[in-house]
Amino acid sequence: MSDEALSADHETRAAERPEDPAPTPEANLDALESLRDIVFGKRLEQLEVLRDRVGRLKVTLAELHASADQRDAAAARELAERIAATDALGARLDELQARATRIESEARTALAEGADAAEALARRVDAAEALAERVEGEGGLAERIEHVERLTDRVDDIERLAQRVQDIDRLDERLATVEPVRERVVDEDLRAEDVGAVLPRAVAARARKDGQLAASLRPTIEDTLEASVRRNPQALVDIIFPVLGPAIRKMIGSAITSMVGSINRAVESSFTIRGLKWRMQAWRTKRSYAEIALMHGLVYRVEELFLIQRGSGLLLAHASRGPESEEPEVISGMLTAITDFVRDSFDVEQGSEVETFRVGDLTLVVKGGSKAVLAATVRGVPPPALHDRLQTSIEEVHRDYGRQIDAFDGDMESLAGVEALLEPNLLEEAKGRKKRGPASLVFWVLLAVVAATAVTSLVTNRMRAARVERDVRQLARTLQAEPGIVVTDVHEGDERWIVEGLRDPLAADPEELRAKSAVDGEDVELRMGAYRSLEPVFVQRRLLDRLSVPDTVRATWRDRTLVLTGPVYSAWIRTALQAVADVPEVDGVDISGLTPDPALDALLVSRAVLIAQRVPVDTPVTDELIASVREQVEGARTTAGERFAVELQVITLLPRAEDEPKARAQAATVVRLLERAGIQSTEVFRSPADLARPKPDDLMPAGDSPEIRFDLTVRLAEGGR
Amino acid sequence: MTKQKKVCMLGAFAVGKTSLVARFVKGIFDERYLTTVGVKTDRKDVAVGDETVRMVLWDIQGEDELQPIKPSYMTGASGCLLVVDGTRPETLDVARRLKIWGEANAGPIPFVMLLNKVDLTADWALQDEDLQGDNRPGCRVIQTSAKTGEGVEDAFRILAEKMTAGDA
Incomplete structure (x- = not known):
């Protein structure tokens, strides 16, 4: 204001x-x-x-x-x-x-x-x-x-x-x-409780973060362990004994393995007589060479095993090979007293053991565990592997019978079964035979090898020869059984077996039959001559080939009779009858089923028979004759074209019956020569009876002397009908 | 059923431990004196009821100042025989000391005290009153002679019985 x-x-x-x-x-x-x-x-x-x-x-x-x-x-x-x-x-x-x-x-x-x-x-x-x-x-x-x-x-x-x-x-x-x-x-108690509640989590969390925790704890843990071990070493021994034993053994085992390997390499290059002998043994027993070499230096026999309670020296179990000690309990006690005595009397490292005693060729191998000791009496030189084995055995005993040993009151029954663990250690390696002189050994070995080789070779050859002969004879039997093949001889040649015989050209190929058999081609030679078999199958095949059955006709066989059925031109019926009549192995022909067909006959209008040539039967069959016939046939074929078939018939005209053999031979020669020249022909014979009754086809009459006529028949080809 | 039992022979030197074992096990006696070095083990079966006690006897060297006994020999012992030479009273003291020593190393096991050489009546130097306090349930006292065999079987049998009773 x-x-x-x-x-x-x-x-x-x-x-x-x-x-x-x-x-x-x-x-x-x-x-x-x-x-x-x-x-x-x-x-x-x-x-x-x-x-x-x-x-x-x-x-x-x-x-x-x-x-x-x-x-x-x-x-x-x-x-x-x-x-x-x-x-x-x-x-x-x-x-x-x-x-x-x-x-x-x-x-x-x-x-x-x-x-x-x-x-x-x-x-x-x-x-x-x-x-x-x-x-x-x-x-x-x-x-x-x-x-x-x-x-x-x-x-x-x-x-x-x-x-x-x-x-x-x-x-x-x-x-x-x-x-x-x-x-x-x-309040320390409360604080301890609180810290305790989170301590495991805290430790885990810190350990995940870095290694600081481990680093901080390390000295303390080491000190604790050290103090603990110093105060009661036996506890630690009890704990680690089952672990450490196998670990150490494994390490030593691998060291030995590598050593054996190097020995192997070293000795593998040594070719002494003894080396060869051992090498053979290694080969025979399927073991490494080094193993055999070691074995020969280490022949031994485990005679008795004592399982002894540590401290008291009481016998827990006993196993032996053959005669055993009378008082194993006394030995067990004495052995303990001696090992105690040695250990107490000499300044040895804590926990050291007496491991071996040797008297003459008897060695006592002792393997100790925390509760029991295994002692083995060994005659000879115990191999290092035996030590390992016994060590494993005492570890097994501790593993399986540790508690029973702790509770042992003198009654061996309470440890029944422990012998079963010990007995496999009763090993023995027998000494080999007296050593022979090396030269003698080589001699015998070589002799044996030579003899064995010779005998083997002899036996093998003999066996093979016998086998080949058996197979060849089997092949001959197979060939013989084959239609159209005849085996006449089977014999052993210089280098191979020889099978001789005859073969119809229509029969199976003997070489193919051989290939199917057990006989090697080099072991046998098949020598087959040609022949015509009269077996029905071949006769029939040949007949039908020659008949050239029209495709309107069906040809079947009833035993040895040819049955023809179907429509046909009438002229062919005669041809068929003729052809069948010419073959003695055929009983006949049934033409009841053949029906002459006029339509087909009509087709024959175009059929023509040309007389190509006619020569006397006596006339020699020359190349010129064959060439001439061939020329005419080919000329006719060219002229006739594809629609017409040109067939050649070699017709032997026999006015006299006595001329027949000569005429037939001549006709066969002509047919064969024509065949060779590439001309197929059919043989036809005209007997004196035939000539007496001339046929429509006989365009030219027969003369008095036998002659051969070459007929060319031109007709529509089958495809053309 | 057979049970092994470890038995230790304790006493001053030359009281007759080895002779007692020889008498008990083999039934023999030898006048010659052979001192025991270290320990010697032996075995004898004794029937107790329907059981057989297989006594594994550890004949331990005589105690003297030069040769203290190794404690490890007592490990696992089930019973102990204390041997006193009746003609040498000082061996009784040794035996008493060894009893304490034995108990310390093997625990409370049965003891039997053997007053040995009872055959040497002329030289006998122990009076009954000397033994007052020794003859207790835990430690029987028996007069023996390895030479004549007197009391020997009894002494071992009594110990075997005591050891078996301990198991029951």
Whole structure:
């Protein structure tokens, strides 16, 4: 409010009280002061009290600040540790956060209420101010206003104070929630429980991340193991014995294998007499050469096996080959006493064992396990493989009978069956025969090889020869059985077998029959002369070939009779009858089924018989004659063309019966020569009776002397009909 | 049924352990003295009821200051014979000490104390009162003579019975 305004206000108020006498300034001042005292006295007292409280609160606040800061810091530290320690606590802190937010909002509400109170106070101050202005003159007003302003500042301070108090309350609440967390952090049992709950997951998570965990744990684990082993080495021995034994054996085994391999390579190139002998043995026994070589140096026999309880020396089991010791328990005890004695008497490494005793050619091989010892008496030189075997055996005993051995009370029955594990170790490698002189050995071997080869060869040859003869004779029988083939002789030639005989050209090919048989082509020669077989099958085939049966006619056989059926031109019937009559092996021809077909006869109009030549039977068959006939046949064929067939008949005309042999021979020669010249012909004979009854075809009469006539018959070709 | 039992012979040197074993196992006695070095084992079957106890006897060398007995010899022993030379009272002390030593190495096993050389009556030096406290259920005391065989069978049989009773 400006001074003018205030002044104006004052005047107005003065004007509203006209009845008041005009006071003196002193009296006014006094009155004002007393009024001030009355009006503000109480207020000032209150403000004084407030000031004191503010002062005290300030101190408290500072202390609280310090302590809260301290506690905050501690709590924060603990919280940080806690958060790092567990995810669960982190969640709880979130919850705390939520609660804090809630409290804050509550505080804000409280503050709003405080503000309302302050506002009310301000209103009252305003009223007081108004009153003061009304009472007070212009001079003291500024001072009072200043005073009131100071008061207003104090009220602001109080407001801030209230806020701080709220803050403190909030901190207290937060501290209350932090307390259980602190407890969990401070209490070692609870902390251990919490850490235990997440430890496996934490370890796994860390191990996945990197190798830091393993690196950190390594020294501790190593120290622990070392301490444990130092304190009770037997426990570790018990644990690793079944594992370590096979592992070491495997390693040694592979080392030996590679050594055997190198020995093999080394000796493989050595060709001594002994080497050859061993090589043969290796070949015979299907073992490696090196193995055989080793075996010859290592002949031995395991005589007895003792399974002995470690420590007490009591006999757990006993196995032997042949006569056994009378008192194996005594040997078992003594053996234990001796090995104990040796071990106790000499400065040997912890866990070392006596492994071998040797007296003359007797060797005692001892293989120890954690609970029992296996001792074998061996006659001769035990091979390294035996050591491995015995070691495996004692490991098996531990594996299968470890508990029974621990509980052994002197009753061997309780370990029944353990002998079965031991007995396979009763091995024996017999010594070979007395060594022969190397030269003698080679001689015998060579002699045996030569003799065996000779005998084998002889026997093989003899067997083969016998087999060939058997096969050739079988082939001869097969050929003989074949129609149209006649075997006349089978004999052994200089280099091969020879089969001689005759063959009809229509018969099966003997070479093909040979190929189907077991006989090799080089082992046999087939010498076959030609002949005409009178077997019906061949006679019939030849007859039908010569008849050139028209395709309207069907020819079948009834025993030795030719049965012809079907339509035919009438002239062919005569041809057929003639042809059949010429073959003595055929009984006859049944032409009852043949029906002369006029249509077919009509076709024969075009048939013509040309007399190509006629010569006396006495006339020599010359090349000129054949060539002349051939020329005429070919000329006729050319003239006739494809539609006509030209057939040549060699007709022997026999006016006198006594001329027949000579005439027939002549005719056969002519036919053969014509055949050779590429002309097929058919032979026809005209007996004296035939000539007495001339046929329509006989265009020229027969003379008095026998003669051969060459008839060319031209008719429509079969395809042309 | 046959059960093996390991039995240790303990006592001072030259009290007659080997002779007792020879008498018990083979029924013989030899006047000559041969000191035992280390240990010598032997075997004898003793029938107890319907069982046979196969005693595997560990005749351990005599105890003296120069030759302490190896503890490993006691491992797995089921019984022990303490041998005292009745003509040498000091061997009783050795036997008592060995009993404690034996129990320490083999556990609570039955003991039988043999007062040997009882045939040497003229030189006998042990009085009954000397043995007070020795003859207890856990340790029978028996007078023996390896030379005449007196008490020998009994002593071994009693130990066999005690060992069998221990199993039951």
